[in-house]
Amino acid sequence: MIVKNNINAVTIKDVAKKAGVSASTVSRALSNGAKVSEDIKQRVISAAVELNYEPNMAAQMLKGSKQKAIGLIMPNVNNVMFPQTVKGIEDEAFINGYSLMICNTGENNFVEEQYVDSFMRRSIDGIIFMTAQINNTKILDLHKKDFPVIALNRHIPDTTDAVVLDNYWSGYKVTDYLLSKGIKKIAYFDGWHYLDLYQQRVKAARARLQESGLYIDDKMYYKDLDALDDGYMAAKDLFANGHRPEAVIAASDLKAIGIIKALHELKISIPQDVSVISFDNIDIAQWITPSLTTMAQPFYKMGRGACKRLLERIESKIPLKERVYKLRGDLIIRDSVI
Numbered sequence: 001m002i003v004k005n006n007i008n009a010v011t012i013k014d015v016a017k018k019a020g021v022s023a024s025t026v027s028r029a030l031s032n033g034a035k036v037s038e039d040i041k042q043r044v045i046s047a048a049v050e051l052n053y054e055p056n057m058a059a060q061m062l063k064g065s066k067q068k069a070i071g072l073i074m075p076n077v078n079n080v081m082f083p084q085t086v087k088g089i090e091d092e093a094f095i096n097g098y099s100l101m102i103c104n105t106g107e108n109n110f111v112e113e114q115y116v117d118s119f120m121r122r123s124i125d126g127i128i129f130m131t132a133q134i135n136n137t138k139i140l141d142l143h144k145k146d147f148p149v150i151a152l153n154r155h156i157p158d159t160t161d162a163v164v165l166d167n168y169w170s171g172y173k174v175t176d177y178l179l180s181k182g183i184k185k186i187a188y189f190d191g192w193h194y195l196d197l198y199q200q201r202v203k204a205a206r207a208r209l210q211e212s213g214l215y216i217d218d219k220m221y222y223k224d225l226d227a228l229d230d231g232y233m234a235a236k237d238l239f240a241n242g243h244r245p246e247a248v249i250a251a252s253d254l255k256a257i258g259i260i261k262a263l264h265e266l267k268i269s270i271p272q273d274v275s276v277i278s279f280d281n282i283d284i285a286q287w288i289t290p291s292l293t294t295m296a297q298p299f300y301k302m303g304r305g306a307c308k309r310l311l312e313r314i315e316s317k318i319p320l321k322e323r324v325y326k327l328r329g330d331l332i333i334r335d336s337v338i
Contacts, residue, residue, distance in 0.1 A: 010053040018047035030095050045091055068098045070310060071119040071127040073112060077104040080254070080282045081299060082130075085152070088303025089128060096311055098125070105131055113138055126310045132156050133194065148313035152306040154197055155324060161313070163306040165279075166326035167197045170295045171204030173331055174277055177293075178247050179212055181338060183275060187220035187245035189234055189255050198251050201279065205249060220245055231258025239266055247275035247337070253282045253294055260288060260336070271338035281332050290335035297329050 016023040021040060029036045029044035036044075047053075070093055074082060086102065093100045101124065103115040112131055116138055119127060126148030129139050132155050142149050143160045155162030178186060188205060191198040202216075209215055220243050222234040231250060235258065238245075250256035256278035263270055270276055270290050278285075281296030305325055313320055 010051045012053070014051055015044065015048050015053050018051060019044045030097075041095070045095060048094065049091070068096075069101055069122070069124050070098050070307070070314075071115075071124050072100060072102045073115060073127060073129045073131050074102060074104050075107050075131045077102070080284070081252075081280055081297070084299035085130075085303040088300040088305075089152075089307040090303075092304040092307035092311070098311070107131070109136070109138075112136075116142070126150075126314045128152050128306050128310055130154065132162070146319070148310055150306050150310045150313070152302060154195055157196060159322070161309055161320075161322050161324070163302050163309065163325045163327065164197065165297050165302070166328045167200035168204045169326075169328055170279060171201035172208050174201075174249060174279070174295050175205040175208040177331060178249070178275065178277060178337065179208070179214075181275070183246045183338075184212075184214055185244075185246045186214075186216060187238060187243065187248045188216050188222070189225055189231055189248060189250045189259065190221070190223040191225060191251040191255070193223045201251060217243075219243060225251070225255055227252070227254040228258040228261075231255030232262045233258075235259040235262035236266070239263075239268065245274060247277065250276065250278040253278045253280040253285045253292060256292055256294070256336075257284070257288055260290075260292075271336055275337040277337055279329075281329070285332075286334065293334045293337040294332050295329050296332050298327050302327055 012023050012026050016026045019026065021044065025036060025040065026044050029041045030048065072086070072089060090100050101119070105112040105115065116127065127142070128150055129136075130152050132139060132151040136156065139149055139151065139156065140159060149160055151160055151162040153164060155164055175186070186209065188202055190202050193199065206216060219241070220238060222238070225231055225234055231254065235248070248259055250259055256276050259276055260270060263274060263276075268274055277293045279295045279297065281294045285292040285294050305327070309323075309325070
């Protein structure tokens with residue numbers, strides 16, 4: 001378990017000097033005061049984070065306040081899409097006086113349950129889950145007990161609050177872009193099919209193709225792929241079996257990078273012979289050859305949004321109706337599509 005709790009000698013005056021504002025403005029900005037502009041608030045947050053400043057929790061407790069903390073349950077701390085998401089959560093938690101505790105489950109349900117139990121023993125105020133699956137009863141049990149929880153990136157439909165990419169819209173737009181380029185024969189390399197986010201993307205891709213009288217050949221549809229190696233091996237298998245799509249849609253950038261490596265080894269030109277498009281827009285997507293056309297996920301915004309909604313649940317005096325917040329990304333046009 002990684003505990004983010006940076007206690008040091010930095011004072012509010014140090015933050016004020018760094019941000020070029022008064023100490024009272026820093027105080028208002030970090031308590032989410034209404035009279036502080038968003039620009040100044042971001043400047044103060046940046047200064048506070050850079051200086052590793054944290055409000056004096058001991059002083060708050062002497063005033064009768066409890067030490068406030070939220071938990072984050074992650075599936076894989078090494079996933080390159082998560083740093084910006086975590087930063088968004090941490091920034092929103094910070095300005096509201098909450099510390100953040102991060103746990104990595106490795107997609108192991110038993111480990112997740114142990115961490116949740118640990119959180120509850122620590123009297124944590126709420127939990128953000130990035131591990132939501134249809135069979136995840138722990139989230140549902142907590143929600144039924146009115147304990148503040150929210151799902152992020154993944155969600156269990158028709159249950160708890162969630163902040164996710166609008167995956168159906170994204171899958172539709174990616175496919176529509178390929179069709180606008182005159183591409184008709186498309187292979188699809190999917191992620192874990194039990195996750196709703198992947199189901200929505202391929203469902204949208206099939207719907208958009210059907211509108212044009214097209215479809216994804218079952219022999220060119222690969223599911224339950226995970227990251228680089230699986231994308232690489234699936235691409236080798238696809239072309240070894242004589243299939244020649246005009247484009248490959250990959251359900252994530254990491255799968256797409258594996259595909260690109262395989263195509264390079266097979267002497268198949270990208271995008272002249274085959275276009276490649278994907279989802280996420282991780283940092284390395286712009287640096288590979290060719291640079292990757294991809295649907296960018298607003299990771300930072302999703303993290304802040306999830307934390308903000310969780311804090312609303314924690315601090316609300318009345319029950320809140322469950323909501324799913326679907327954020328739309330931007331299609332980043334680069335060199336991997338002709």
